[in-house]
Amino acid sequence: MSLLEVRQLKVAYGGIKAVRGVDLTVAEGELVCLIGANGAGKSSVLKGLVGLVQHGGEVRFAGERLTGRPTHAIAASGVSLVPEGRGIFARLTVAENLDMGAFVRRDRTAVNIDRQRVYELFPRLAERRGQMAGTLSGGEQQMLAIGRALMSGPRMLLLDEPSMGLAPLMVQKIYETITRVAGEGVTILLVEQNANLALHVSQRAYVMESGEVTLHGASAELMSNPQIRAAYLGE
């Protein structure tokens, strides 16, 4: 059974239909990516999933209906979003940012274990734990955003363009981490413009074009699909 089930998701901003009925499933432990060009509606899918925008259709997570629930309630149910543009709390320290990630949790010992895990995953965050998050570099901020999302002990991680605006070396580092987190059993839905990267790390992929899913399948297959190669991999 799939952990996340999305049926006929629709998102509209006024008269503009950004998402026109997307079906999508993610199984427990899977890393699935959603790729597409600018303005294809990828981020709107994520925003719809976590209730940041009004949406039609149905979203189920672990059998429970998420549609219509407020964002904070969805976060508490085990879905953690790493927002586009990272959304770190710039005037709080790295440590305070991580603590905010565990905002909905009451089990202190488990939170401490997760904090250790995040610091192991990103030694740089441990070095800079007392530093204000806004002074970190872009890549470090992305690490912090992912670390903060992990602090909620999520069953599922939603990543919105983690490579955005980062130097190639940093992108590589972030993707290594994503693979590692997925390896630890966290289910991930990854939204990415960089199709090449996303297809390499994911097991399955959905391709979006003007608000609709036009293709989906195993990432390895999509990578050899001539259409995809022409449209997204620059060949």
Next chain:
Amino acid sequence: MRRKPQIAFFWLSVLLVALPFLTGAALGNSWVRVLDFALLYVMLALGLNIVVGYAGLLDLGYVAFYALGAYLYAWLASPHFGVHLPFWAVLPLGAALAGLFGVLLGAPTLRLRGDYLAIVTLGFGEIIRIFMNNLNAPVNITNGPQGINLIDPVALGGFRFAGTQQVLGVSLPSTYLFYYLFLAFTLAAIFIAMRLQDSRIGRAWAALREDEVAAAAMGVNTRNLKLLAFAMGATFGGLAGGLFAAFQGFISPESFNLWESILILCMIVLGGMGHIPGVILGAVLLTVLPEALRYIGDWQRHAFGHVYVDPSDLRMLLFGLALVLMMVYRPAGLIPSRQRKREFAAEDGVAEQEQASLYDARG
């Protein structure tokens, strides 16, 4: 090693208790009244600091809550309606009414931020003032621009805060008595503001201020927390309003104009937004300094035999100058919070740091 803060705390207490006597002896009793106002403004600034400093919601209509607290006090403890409820009953009611209006203002503005929120709150402040100005017909509720007079003096268990009273063999004018009453409320307000900042709610407010979407994604109920910030801030305002009405014995819409809202906001900005010691300092400075500048008129008369520059004009000029200088030299405020200090100080290092972290990304 813990002795030192205790000693400092002891001397601070002695100073706070002795302050009206020291001030009265050195500068005259009219200055004790200034002290009373300083304490009122500290309460107001602490309240606005919850909304602006903690939760990051720019509120330019804060004085409306001050007005509501004051008017409720006047309605329930004056000959205006012939109702004379006791101080301890009216004050919480005024605070509660203001808190309720805080939620009423907060609810329609939940989606607004920054300048848009500022404009709506500014409008709200003006609406309340204009209502107070015009609700004298057909039914006389606020007595219009004349305001409400003869508000009952504060009485606590038979002890009246009016005229000169004998306390422990010392005769104290009412301004002294109000100083101690206000001091008690101010200390309580400081305590509550401190506890709020360190609480789970305080952390959620900080997250909300920094990034609303991310805060919601962390499980923060952004709607309720915004409403709570408005309600808490408004409650402080309503409380201060009630105390103001009881202290003055007279209120009119004129006391609650836009300038007051801006003044309170300036106190926070000048002292250091979000940081309690800074907010207190800002409130005290901006209450005391304009009063001190009144002497410039006397000084001119002594020196030149004529007043060339009206002190009240000069006050505004110096006030503006002080704010400009502060923005240039201490942009984070006089006593900035740890966070804001970091924000303003770190900027030089950031670029180098970003460079460095690009090259050792594998680390």
